[in-house]
Amino acid sequence: MPRFNWGAAPAPKYRYLVYGAPGVGKTTLSEYLPGRVFMLSLDNSFQRVNRWQGSEDIWAIDPKAPIEDLQEFAVEFNPDEYDWLVIDNLSNLQKLWFVEKANETSNHLDNKLQHYGEFTNWVIRFISKMFSYNLNILVTCWEGDFDVTEANGQTFQQHAPDLRASARDYLMGNCDVVGRMVVNPKTGGHGLVLEGDIGTYAKNRLDNRKGCEASELFTIQLPAEAGDGSTAGASPEE
Template identity: 40%
Template sequence: MQPIKHASSIDRTKNWRVLIYGKPGVGKTSAIRNLDGKTLVLDLDDSSKVLSGAPNIDVQPFDRSKPSEEWKEFLKNLAERVSGYDNLVIDNVSAFEKDWFVERGRASKNGIGNEIQDYGQWANYFSRIMTMIFMDAPVDVLVTAWENTREVTSETGQSFSQYAPAIRDSVRDGLLGLTDVVGRVMVNPKTGGRGVILEGNDTIFAKNRIDGRKSASIETLFEFGGGDDVHTASVSAEAGKPSAPKAGAGK
């Protein structure tokens, strides 16, 4: 067991774990350019072209046809692999999830569909991978994902559709529990500016346990411990607007 430490000595900004999610094309991968220091990107969805010319970013290509084998190789001597880097980016776990199920489908009896045991195996497999990344990588870690909606029920009994990272329910909550910051990336349709919602509500899953910001511009997202909020309205007029509860909700 590790030695006891006083809470006053805890540095909330050291080796942070951040997940950002959003629709394709909103700038999740481009946001990697705003990280300080040297960065290694595990490119799970072949989107690294937008990083062309970045001087402090190295990209590890990923063969999407054999994701299990690629992950096994990547995780060998993880601490040594990220030695000399300040940041590790796992770019698009949603794509990885999709590719893993395709791989398992090929190995099924009919060579196409997934079998019941695949879903339980996925939960264990993904959890082990992300726990290893978060616990063993001695660097800041950024994870990106697509977005979808999930059904949630508020304390008042109303049901809402909430934006959340596009990962299966069986593994999503475990991953989000390990993460210091979860933000939804959005684009202001009027200005084209990109911002990140860092405070959750009934319609958006988000959290920030590093500093007090409720939102940030994409350029200042990783400046933890300082900076001011970007007003939600400057990100998108719809960003913090609760959707109407479903018919019959709360009854």
């Protein structure tokens, strides 16, 4: 007997991960989210985005005590009141976490070797908790360049979210879309790479797009019922 009951399963919710260089417009993507949105800000970038001016749907992390602050958030946040949760940005949380842990050492500056394993376990638990909520989620990270070794021994660099390796793999594996946000140097337009290659990690398991403009990221391109190969946009529902 199968342990998964399709009849009792809730409507699908979507997990997006967007990474890119600082200032490329990742937080501004929240402007395009439909419905009721809550901002879990890990770097205060929301202050520059029009959508959040005067909003009370914001939790700005305490940079001096990020671990304790997020524990409080997990207790107080009610996901049933929202359609979307924005976690912005996880790379900055990683830096704040290590600073807090270093502050516990004798010189308040150096991290212990055990801290690196602790962070991986802690952040995976944090992501797992957030992803257990029955709502859509957008996570942002800064961009990093990482060495990747192929089976033949050749090593190359790949653009990917700036996060420690095991935590990064867990996050990317549990998201429906992983996009690299870039700016067109000729037009100044903001867009996302949604198909990976040897130099960029990206994926899109929601539709067939290989890339899109920033304003179209959260519109899923569904095949038209007429079967003529055209597409029809459908935003993730509540």
